[in-house]
Amino acid sequence: MRRQYQIIGEQIGQQIDRDGYTPGDRLPTERExxxxxxxxxxxxREAFIMLELAGRVEVRKGSGTYVCAPGDSLGPASSAAPMMPAPVEDIGPFELLKARQVVESAVAAAAAELVTPSDIRAxxxxxxxxxxxLRTSIGGQELTNAPDQADxxxxLLIARASQNTLLEDAVNRLWEQRDRSPMWRRLHGRIMDFSYRRSWLDDHxxxxACLKxxxxxGAHDAMWGHxxxxxxTLFTHSDTDDPGFDGYLFTRGIERPSS
Known part of the structure; x- marks a missing residue:
């Protein structure tokens, strides 16, 4: 199944060719x-990441997105060659986070009913x-993957606390998908300041507290909110156009289900 970001990315690539953009030209903003x-x-955002991986555009933090000359970027494709999208199995980072939100919120709710004292201690x-x-990181920079591993x-331990191996496997597969995603790595590579992770600890x-x-x-809502x-946070920190973006454009179509 072709994903929406792939369709939009291909249409943007076609417009680059059709409208006569040349290397170094700045593309319209994400909002546009x-x-x-x-x-x-x-x-x-996901479409631009796909184009970036394909070597069609260069994303410059705080400046915008620019058309690449053949061979100018890290991507393998040139403007003269057919555009190679991100791997078909690759899922856009925000689509993946949305899936995690739906699944992990339900898993947290199930875990709250069956969590054991040893789970709480762990x-x-x-x-x-x-x-x-986070305390041992310097200046909020993520110098090691220790914070990510603990996160x-x-x-995954919450999923295990649900006492349901299928739910545990579902959560594990979502995290494995993230780990092998070139799009996730490219998005994460745009972020330099990781001090925001401290606020995620409050979410945890x-x-x-709800599990206890x-x-x-409460566990469902706390995980959903987290x-x-x-x-x-990731959307704001990876923004290249305007940090003061209209938040409603991000949340459009993402409605909190009634509980």
Missing amino acids: YAERFDVSRTVV LSTLLAEERQA RAFH DRIL KRDSA IEHVMH
């Missing part, structure tokens, strides 16, 4: 493309490890 194609900015230990990993372990604290109380609805926070 979102309005033109009637899609969210996350879809355009989750508390992981939170302490996350804090230590992942926290989420709220999730753990066996509050299923991943929503992650989506907004």
Whole structure:
């Protein structure tokens, strides 16, 4: 199945060729493309990442997106060759986060009903490890993958606490998809300041507090809010056009289900 970002990315690539853009020309902003194609900015962001990986454009932090000359970028394609999209199995980073939000919120709710004292102790230990990993980072820079490993372990342990191997496997597969995604790595590579991770610890604290109380609805909402926070943070920190973007364009079509 062709994903929406692939369709939009191909249309942008066709417009680059059809409208006579030359290497170094600045493309319209994400907001302009979102309005033109009637899609969210996350879809355009993913389309630009696809084009960047294909060697069609260069994304410059704080400046915008520019057309590449053949061989100018890290991507393998040239403007004279057929555009090679991201691998068919690759999922856009924001689509992936949305899937995690839906799945992991339900898993957290299930875990709250069956979590054991040993699960709680292990989750508390992981939170302490996350804090230590962030304290030892310099200037908020993620010099090692220790914070990410602790974050992942926290989420996977919640899935294990659901006592359902299928749910645990579903969460694990989503994280594995992220780890092998070139689009995720490219998005993450745009981000230099990782101090925002400290605020994610507060989210984890709220999730753990709900698990301790066996509050299923609260655990669902805390996990939903946490991943929503992650989506907004990554979107803002990877923005190349205008940090003051219209938030409604990002959340359009992402409605919180009634509980």
